[in-house]
Amino acid sequence: MSEWRAIKGLTIAIDGPSGSGKGTVAKMLAEETGLPVLDTGLLYRLVGSVALARNISLENEPVLAEFVESLLDVITWTVDGIYLNGDNITDSLRSEQAGDAASKVAAMPAVREKLLGLQRKLARKGCIMDGRDIGTVVLPDAPAKFFLTASVRERARRRWAQLKNKGGSSLDAVVAELKMRDQRDMERQHAPLKQATDAIVIDSTTMRADDVVDRMLGVLERRKLITASV
Numbered sequence: 444m445s446e447w448r449a450i451k452g453l454t455i456a457i458d459g460p461s462g463s464g465k466g467t468v469a470k471m472l473a474e475e476t477g478l479p480v481l482d483t484g485l486l487y488r489l490v491g492s493v494a495l496a497r498n499i500s501l502e503n504e505p506v507l508a509e510f511v512e513s514l515l516d517v518i519t520w521t522v523d524g525i526y527l528n529g530d531n532i533t534d535s536l537r538s539e540q541a542g543d544a545a546s547k548v549a550a551m552p553a554v555r556e557k558l559l560g561l562q563r564k565l566a567r568k569g570c571i572m573d574g575r576d577i578g579t580v581v582l583p584d585a586p587a588k589f590f591l592t593a594s595v596r597e598r599a600r601r602r603w604a605q606l607k608n609k610g611g612s613s614l615d616a617v618v619a620e621l622k623m624r625d626q627r628d629m630e631r632q633h634a635p636l637k638q639a640t641d642a643i644v645i646d647s648t649t650m651r652a653d654d655v656v657d658r659m660l661g662v663l664e665r666r667k668l669i670t671a672s673v
């Protein structure tokens with residue numbers, strides 16, 4: 444049972460760089476509030492990894508945009524992840540390769556444009572949505588926006604700890620990879636990663652995930668967006 448009850452249709456935007464803990468915190472906040480959580484990074488990962496698998500160039504924007512449209516007919520995006528032709532393919536989208544391809548296709552305005560409608564449609568009933576441009580572009584009117592960040596070293600350390608069990612690369616290699624991805628996500632022209640002016644910034648470098656969630660709950664309660672359930 445959730446400890447809190449959210450007002451009807453509440454949308455919460457959580458943006459931030461790779462490894463800032465958005466996914467972990469969004470899931471914990473979802474458990475507390477009973478709201479569904481939607482991970483928008485999965486959509487870009489899907490486009491990148493299916494394009495790679497089908498040998499579609501990650502440079503060719505018009506072809507990719509057309510491809511995204513055809514993908515939208517065969518995928519279902521839910522709180523449990525992404526289903527392609529009925530199979531849940533979420534785990535396969537979590538690879539570093541899919542993340543790298545995602546960050547390339549995410550720089551293309553035509554690709555982002557095609558995915559925007561789907562994101563807004565699913566958010567309509569209320570949700571926690573995490574990504575890079577949720578507070579700035581996808582849900583600019585969300586009554587609660589958080590921008591989660593952490594030092595690049597700490598973000599890399601977290602990612603490395605996850606990778607180690609899978610025979611992953613060295614910590615320094617992960618730092619270098621994250622820096623490259625940060626640069627691509629922040630410097631792209633269209634919908635770059637940046638904090639919305641009305642977002643609350645939380646630096647999680649030295650915080651535990653449950654402390655971050657407590658802070659968020661405090662904000663939501665003060666704004667009367669959630670109330671304690673009895």
Ligand code: DC
Binds near residue numbers: 488545546628
């Ligand atoms: O959060 P993630 O690592 O799953 O995201 C994968 C890539 O997709 C990342 O490089 C940035 C991009 N992305 C984006 O541009 N906009 C979003 N709303 C979500 C992700």
